[in-house]
Amino acid sequence: MNYFLDKFPPTVENVVDKLTVDMTFAERTRLANMNEAALVRFHHSYGIFLRNEFRLPGNDPLMKSCMSTASVTTITPEQASYVILTQLQKRLQAGHTLKVIK
Numbered sequence: 001m002n003y004f005l006d007k008f009p010p011t012v013e014n015v016v017d018k019l020t021v022d023m024t025f026a027e028r029t030r031l032a033n034m035n036e037a038a039l040v041r042f043h044h045s046y047g048i049f050l051r052n053e054f055r056l057p058g059n060d061p062l063m064k065s066c067m068s069t070a071s072v073t074t075i076t077p078e079q080a081s082y083v084i085l086t087q088l089q090k091r092l093q094a095g096h097t098l099k100v101i102k
């Protein structure tokens with residue numbers, strides 16, 4: 001992939017791929033195990049990172065992908081970053097949720 005697409009992925013799936021690779025196991029596990037209230041609180045800070053890192057607004061293909069993923073016709077950068085975060089959590093829950101074994 002070229003530098004531009006690495007820096008500014010055009011789809012939610014590409015962003016989730018990139019974030020998953022960049023996170024440590026502990027970070028992935030922590031995010032996978034967050035309940036909705038904790039995820040909303042986490043979004044206050046991590047959402048800023050997502051908006052700055054992936055140029056929301058400004059990355060029109062990614063904004064359109066977020067709208068498509070959320071099944072909406074308009075979206076704010078804050079909502080787009082939350083869509084990305086929830087999709088990241090869904091991906092992580094498929095493989096990084098720790099379960100207590102008795």
